[in-house]
Amino acid sequence: MSIFTTSNTPNPLQYLGTGLFALLLMVATAVPAQAQMDDEELPSIDFAVNVAQHAQYITLENSDDPIAGFQRVRAGLNTSVQFSENVSALVMTELEPNDFGFQSFSPTIDFAILDLALSDQLTLRTGTPVTGLMNFRGYSDGPVVQGNPLVGNSPADMITAGQGVKLIGSYDSFGFDVTINKGFGGGLTTDLGGNTGFNLIGKFRITGSDLFQFGAGLATNTGSQPLVFATGDGDNYDLQRGTRVAHAQMPNETIFHADAKVTAGSADLDLWGGYATENEGYGSDEDFQALFGGVGAKVDFSEDFYAAGRFTYAGDQSDAVDDFDDTSLTRIQLGIGVFVYESALFKVEYVNQSETGLSGNQEGTALSGVGQNWQGVTTELSFNF
Numbered sequence: 001m002s003i004f005t006t007s008n009t010p011n012p013l014q015y016l017g018t019g020l021f022a023l024l025l026m027v028a029t030a031v032p033a034q035a036q037m038d039d040e041e042l043p044s045i046d047f048a049v050n051v052a053q054h055a056q057y058i059t060l061e062n063s064d065d066p067i068a069g070f071q072r073v074r075a076g077l078n079t080s081v082q083f084s085e086n087v088s089a090l091v092m093t094e095l096e097p098n099d100f101g102f103q104s105f106s107p108t109i110d111f112a113i114l115d116l117a118l119s120d121q122l123t124l125r126t127g128t129p130v131t132g133l134m135n136f137r138g139y140s141d142g143p144v145v146q147g148n149p150l151v152g153n154s155p156a157d158m159i160t161a162g163q164g165v166k167l168i169g170s171y172d173s174f175g176f177d178v179t180i181n182k183g184f185g186g187g188l189t190t191d192l193g194g195n196t197g198f199n200l201i202g203k204f205r206i207t208g209s210d211l212f213q214f215g216a217g218l219a220t221n222t223g224s225q226p227l228v229f230a231t232g233d234g235d236n237y238d239l240q241r242g243t244r245v246a247h248a249q250m251p252n253e254t255i256f257h258a259d260a261k262v263t264a265g266s267a268d269l270d271l272w273g274g275y276a277t278e279n280e281g282y283g284s285d286e287d288f289q290a291l292f293g294g295v296g297a298k299v300d301f302s303e304d305f306y307a308a309g310r311f312t313y314a315g316d317q318s319d320a321v322d323d324f325d326d327t328s329l330t331r332i333q334l335g336i337g338v339f340v341y342e343s344a345l346f347k348v349e350y351v352n353q354s355e356t357g358l359s360g361n362q363e364g365t366a367l368s369g370v371g372q373n374w375q376g377v378t379t380e381l382s383f384n385f
Contacts, residue, residue: 039246042085048078050094050143051383054151054236058215058351058376066376071298074143076110086117089127093258096142110142111161121171129166131179133157133257135205135215137270137296140236143382149298149308150335151349151378152236155248155368156314158163158219158257158274173208203257216258236378237351245369246353248314248329251278251288270296289317290367304339314367329367347380 054071083089093112112125132139138147139159145151164181179201203217237246242364259272273293294312301307315328335349352375355368 004143014342027249028100038178043083044082045082046080048080049080049383050074050076050145051381052143052145052380054378054380055375056238056378058237058239058374058378060239060370061373063372067239071236076143084325087115088117089114094142094144098230123168125166125168128161128163129179129181130159130161131164131166131181131201132157133201133203133217133219133255133274134159134272135203135259135336136261136270137214137259140243144384145236145380146177146345146363146384149296149306149337149347150310151347151380152333152351154294154296154310154312155246155329155331155353155372156250156274156312157247158250158255160231164199164316174204175205176202178202211263213261214258214265215260216256218257219255221253236380237376239370239374246374248290248292248367249369250290250292250314250367251276253278266300268298270294291315291317307337309334316367327367329353343384345380345382347382349378349380351376351378 028152047350049326052074055069056071057066057068058290059066072095074095076092076096079091079093081089081091090111090113091109094108096108096110096111111128111130113125113129116124118124134157137154138149139157140148140151140153151295155237161179162179164179166177166179169176179199181199181201182197199219201219203215205213206216207213239246253276255274255276257272257274259270262269264270271294273291276290276292278288292312292314294310296308296310298306298308310331310333312331314330330355333349333351335347337345337347340346352373353368353370354373355370
C-alpha cells in the first residue's frame with residue numbers, strides 16, 4: 001500500500017493551492033501597524049513546562065511474554081512571546097520519544113508559530129501550525145497530555161503539524177480555519193523535477209449552543225509528497241516496534257471528517273466519523289478506501305476525579321478487499337483520572353485493540369502494523385506548570 005501518489009504535471013488543485021497561499025500572504029501584509037508597542041509592558045515573555053511519565057503492562061495475543069515497564073520520559077519547555085498587541089509567537093522545545101527520535105534522548109523544536117491578529121475575529125498563523133480535522137476532542141502530543149482524558153489517543157486521529165500558513169476565524173457561534181502547508185523536511189521539487197505540491201485543509205465548527213456543537217472538514221493535496229497526517233502522531237503504547245504501529249494506516253489523499261460534542265452538566269459525549277480515499281493505493285487500478293469513526297464519553301464526579309471511555313472503529317472499504325470486515329480495527333479504552341495536585345494529573349487506562357480476521361499465528365492486516373490483537377493497562381503521571 002502506497003501512502004504517496006505521483007503527479008508531475010500541474011493540475012487545478014496545484015494552481016488553487018498556490019493562489020490561496022499568495023492570497024494569505026497578501027492578507028498578512030495588511031495588518032495594521034498602529035498597535036505596535038503601544039503598551040509599555042510589551043513585549044512580554046512567558047514560560048510553561050510539561051512533563052509526562054508512562055508505565056504499561058501489555059499482552060499480545062501470539063506472545064507469551066508481556067511488554068511491561070516504564071516508557072521514555074517526555075518533557076517540554078514552551079516559550080510564549082507577546083511582541084505587540086497584534087503579534088505573538090509560541091515555540092515548543094520538546095523531547096517526544098513516542099513521536100520522533102524513538103531511540104534518541106534529545107529535545108527538538110517540535111512546534112513554532114507566529115500569530116498575526118488581523119482583527120478581533122481573524123488570525124493568520126505561520127510557522128508549523130497544527131493541522132487536523134478534529135474540532136472538539138482532546139489529544140495527547142508528547143508531554144502535552146492533560147487535554148486528553150485517556151492515556152492513549154484514538155487509532156484513527158487525523159492530526160499532525162506542517163510548515164505553512166493557517167487562517168483562523170473565531171466568532172461568537174461559529175469558527176473556521178483554512179490551512180496550506182507542506183510536511184516537515186519536504187523539498188519543493190522531486191529529484192525528477194516534479195512539484196511536491198501543497199496540502200489543503202479546511203474545517204468549520206458551529207459552537208453557539210452550550211449543549212450541542214458540530215463541525216466538519218476536508219483535507220486534500222497536490223503533487224507527490226502529501227502530509228501524512230492520516231497515520232497520526234506517535235501513540236502512547238510501546239508495542240516492540242515503536243509507538244506508531246498501533247495506529248490505523250489510513251488512506252491519505254482525500255479525507256472527509258465530521259464530529260459533534262454534546263455537553264450535559266458534568267458529562268460530555270464526543271462523536272466523530274469520516275471517509276478517506278487514495279487513488280491506486282494497492283499499486284494497481286484499485287483505490288484504497290476506508291471508513292472510520294468513534295464515540296467517547298467523560299463524566300466529572302468532582303473537580304479532581306473523572307471517568308472516561310472511548311470506542312474507535314476503522315475498516316477497509318476497498319474493492320480489492322473481498323470482505324472489508326477482514327481488515328477492520330477496533331479499540332476500546334476505559335480509564336479514570338485524578339488530579340493529585342493542582343497541576344499534576346494521574347491516569348489509569350485499560351485498552352483492548354482487535355483486528356478481525358486474525359487467528360492463531362496469522363499476522364498482518366491492511367490497517368495496523370502490530371499484526372495481532374493486544375490488550376493491557378497503562379498509567380500516566382503528567383505535570384503542567
